[in-house]
Each structure stands twice: as C-alpha cells, then as structure tokens.
Amino acid sequence: MEYWLDAVQNKEKRTVFDFTETENQKLIVKSVKEFCERYLTAEKIREMDDKGHPYPKDVAEGLCSLGIVMGTVPVEHGGSGIDWITQSMIAEVIGYYDPTIATAAGFMAVETGWGFTIDRHCSENVREKYIKPAIKGEKFVGIATTEPAGGSDVAGFKSTAKKEGNEWVINGEKTFISGTEECKEWGGGYWINVRTGPMQPEAPHRNMTSFFLPIDAEGVEIQEPYRDAGRMAISTGGFKMKNVRLPDEYRLGEENKxxxxxxxxxxxxxxxxxxxxxxxxxxxxxxxxxxxxxxxxxxxxxxxxxxxxxxxxxxxxxxxxxxxxxxxxxxxxxxxxxxxxxxxxxxxxxxxxxxxxxxxxxxxxxxxxxxxxxxxxxxxxxxxxxxxxxxxxxxxxxxxxxxxxxxxxxxxxxxxxxxxxxxxxxxxxxxx
Ligand SMILES: Cc1cc2nc3c(=O)[nH]c(=O)nc-3n(C[C@H](O)[C@H](O)[C@H](O)COP(=O)(O)OP(=O)(O)OC[C@H]3O[C@@H](n4cnc5c(N)ncnc54)[C@H](O)[C@@H]3O)c2cc1C
Structure with missing residues (x-):
C-alpha cells in the first residue's frame, strides 16, 4: 500500500476539466483490482450473498489495509488524503467486483462518505477512539438519520437531547440503519441527529444537532435486523436510545447546525x-x-x-x-x-x-x-x-x-x- 500512498499524498490539484487517469490513479486502481480479483471473486460474492451478514471481517480489514476506506480522510487524521475523483474510481471498481453492492454500500457510501464527514466535525477523542480504528477495519462507523416516522423528511425526526451539566441525555429511535450487526460485533458507532430545542414547524431544520453515538453506550438497544431483499452481506437494522448519556465531546460540529x-x-x-x-x-x-x-x-x-x-x-x-x-x-x-x-x-x-x-x-x-x-x-x-x-x-x-x-x-x-x-x-x- 505504501508505494502508491506516498505518491497520492502529493496529489495533483486539478483545476482543469481533464479526467485522463494520472499514473497515481492507475496504480491505486490496479492494486484495488488485484485485491478484488483475489478476495471478491464471483464465488465469494455468491457465498456472501447466500450466507448474509455480518460482512466478512477479514475482507473488510483487507480492503481497509489498502487505505481506500475513508481514503479521503486527511493523512494526519489516519486516512490516505486522496481526492474525491480517485475515491470515486475506487468506488467504481468495488461496484464492479461486488455488484450486489453490499461492499460499496458498507465501505464506500456509509463508511467513506459518512466517516469522512464525521471526521470533519468530531472531537479528537472521537477520532482516536472510532475514526482511526474504523479506517483500519477494526470498527464500523455509520449514519443513522432515518426514524420510524420516515426518512425522506430529514428534518422531521423526533429524537431529542437535553443538556445536563456537561452531558446530553438522548432519547429516540432510528430505523433502517446499515451495518447495525457489523457495528455490534466490531464496535463503533453512528452519526445521529437529535432535536436540541423545540421543533419549529416553519423551519424544522433549526434546533437539529448531530452527535456520534457509540453503539455500546448504555441505553442503546439494538433491534433485530430486517430481512432485506438484497445487499445481503451487510445488515440493515435499527436501535432505540433510552436515556443515553453522552459527554459534550460527542457532539459533531456546532449546536443546532x-x-x-x-x-x-x-x-x-x-x-x-x-x-x-x-x-x-x-x-x-x-x-x-x-x-x-x-x-x-x-x-x-x-x-x-x-x-x-x-x-x-x-x-x-x-x-x-x-x-x-x-x-x-x-x-x-x-x-x-x-x-x-x-x-x-x-x-x-x-x-x-x-x-x-x-x-x-x-x-x-x-x-x-x-x-x-x-x-x-x-x-x-x-x-x-x-x-x-x-x-x-x-x-x-x-x-x-x-x-x-x-x-x-x-x-x-x-x-x-x-x-x-x-x-x-x-x-x-x-x-x-
Ligand atoms: C437497504 C437500506 C439501507 C439503509 N441504510 C440507512 C442508513 O444507514 N441510515 C439511515 O439513516 N437510513 C438508511 N436507510 C433509510 C433511507 O434513508 C430511507 O429509506 C430514505 O430516506 C427514505 O425514507 P423512507 O424509507 O422512510 O421512505 P419515505 O420517506 O416514506 O418515502 C417513501 C417514498 O416516497 C418518496 N417521496 C418522499 N417524499 C416525496 C415528495 N415530497 N414527493 C414525491 N415523492 C416523495 C420517496 O422517494 C420514497 O420513494 C436505508 C434504506 C435502505 C432501503
């Protein structure tokens, strides 16, 4: 991995509309393809799809060892510091080798898309405890915005957080969440949104604050996963939060933003x-x-x-x-x-x-x-x-x-x- 990582960290800043693959990108794509040819063969994908979740940990760790899961996280935060064009090329390769989309869903969309965003807004403690291990495949981080009342209306959720001293007391429920079984087994947690003030019907996005919720926090009750139609190798589940107490350093970014x-x-x-x-x-x-x-x-x-x-x-x-x-x-x-x-x-x-x-x-x-x-x-x-x-x-x-x-x-x-x-x-x- 180091040989291409060294090269990409000096990444070219492209300001012209030119998508010819650079030498670095060719190298990365080649190493991801080589990994997939070996570990994400058609037989393996069929086996993973038949067996269902949890996602095989060894494959997850192998992918992570290439530096491609949350690859866009800066090097100083434990990532590879690659750009989004390169990360998108990697996502394309992953989609090709696992067309059930379980691998892309779990490790490109969820962990890379959301893990990168968590990293941008989390405290140093959360980064050390969750983001850095997730980049190595030791833990799983995901996103939990959807609630029983519906997912499309992102600001229409009901979960709440009330401040007591330096802690927040969180109550609510999240449904249809990718990777709950993986998160339970490997450790990790989720980006959650909660209401930190009254719901304002004319502007429901106000008083909405994001937190990182460790899956093993006291008061988190993980529910049985759904019996999905597809992408069987990664679970979809839900959890309830009953008086979960989180220190303020688990807040992501500013309050109400x-x-x-x-x-x-x-x-x-x-x-x-x-x-x-x-x-x-x-x-x-x-x-x-x-x-x-x-x-x-x-x-x-x-x-x-x-x-x-x-x-x-x-x-x-x-x-x-x-x-x-x-x-x-x-x-x-x-x-x-x-x-x-x-x-x-x-x-x-x-x-x-x-x-x-x-x-x-x-x-x-x-x-x-x-x-x-x-x-x-x-x-x-x-x-x-x-x-x-x-x-x-x-x-x-x-x-x-x-x-x-x-x-x-x-x-x-x-x-x-x-x-x-x-x-x-x-x-x-x-x-x-
Ligand atoms: C396999 C799987 C994994 C998922 N993983 C996660 C996860 O990790 N984390 C998470 O938070 N959520 C996750 N979700 C939930 C997902 O975010 C929601 O399914 C999505 O937001 C839609 O919400 P809903 O299912 O409640 O549908 P609804 O919001 O009830 O919408 C139902 C349908 O109506 C359409 N619709 C909604 N509003 C309008 C409108 N104004 N005009 C016209 N049509 C409209 C929608 O497009 C949809 O087709 C997952 C879903 C699936 C299927």
Missing part, C-alpha cells in the same frame, strides 16, 4: 454510490455479453438480434454518460473542499456554489441506481430463464441496487426535488 452537516454527509455518500453503479453496470454487461454471443435461438446467437443489440448499446451509452457525470461531480466536490477556508474565496468568489455541487450529486444519485437497476433487469431478460437463476450475479445486482432506488441515501424523488429546486428556486420546494 446538524442539518447542514448532514447534507454534507449525504452529498459525499451519494457521490460514491453513483460511481459504484458505473461499476455495477459494466459488470452486468460483462456477465451478459458472453451469454448472448453464445446462446443460439432460431439458428442465430441472441447477440445478432437488434432488439438486444439496441438495448445493450443504449445501456452502454447511458453508463458512459453516468461515468462522465460522476467524474465531473467528484471534480466539483474536490474544488469545493479545496476552496473551503481559503481567505480569498468568499462565498461569492467560489468556483461552484455548494447548491450547484449538490444538484450534480443528486443528478448522479438519481441516474446511477435507476440505470443499474434497469441494466440488470434488461440483462436478466436477455438471458431468459438463466438470467433468473443464481448462476449469474445479475439478479443479485438487481436486488442490491434497488436499495438505492427505494431510499438508501435518499429516494429518487428526493434527488429530483433537489434538481428542480436549483432550476426553479427555493420557493418551489413542494413540501414548504
């Missing part, structure tokens, strides 16, 4: 899941093409029929478009972070408005999972009955990417609302 930090976390996670979908789609194509070339029906290979050729060409076109969009989005995010805190860059002088970056992120979070779902669905149909079996990973990809269509990291309609908000103006947000 949680909504803005949470949006930042969503941005980072959404970006990586979209890139993972590029990999899933390429894998779907690679699984299906040999079959349709080989399978003869009415005396000719399936691949000779235009009905199939045209669908394949269309999927390919859309995948390439998604890839370019994902690269551009990661590039925008890199520039956004590079410019942060630069005294000469006042908010008016920034290259991109944060909401413009968020719009691009929503475009790819909308396009990625829906396109991957469509690609898997079409490829299953090309293969006929064979496509409906577990001989191919197509059905596992189809079940897995559906999680990001129905809601994980924000449902598709929520992405459309973000895009429309940028096109029409804030006053046209439908639920206000």
């Amino acid at each position: 949680g909504f803005y930090y949470t949006m930042e976390g969503f941005d980072n996670a959404r970006m990586l899941i979209a890139s993972s979908c590029v990999g899933v789609i390429q894998r779907v194509i690679d699984e299906a093409v040999p079959y349709i070339k080989d399978r003869k029906i009415f005396g000719r290979p399936l691949a000779k029929y235009e009905a199939i050729q045209f669908e394949l060409a269309e999927i390919y076109r859309e995948m390439e478009a998604l890839k370019l969009m994902a690269q551009k989005t990661a590039w925008m995010q890199d520039i956004r972070y590079q410019e942060e805190g630069m005294p000469e860059k006042t908010s008016n002088a920034k290259t991109f408005k944060p909401t413009d970056v968020a719009k691009w992120i929503s475009l790819i979070k909308w396009k990625g999972p829906s396109l991957a779902l469509e690609a898997a669905r079409k490829a299953m149909i090309w293969l006929g009955a064979a496509g409906y079996t577990k001989e191919y990973l197509l059905e596992a990809a189809w079940r897995g990417v559906m999680s990001y269509v129905v809601g994980a990291e924000g449902g598709l309609n929520i992405q459309k609302i973000v895009v429309a908000r940028e096109l029409l103006g804030k006053e046209f947000i439908p639920y206000k």
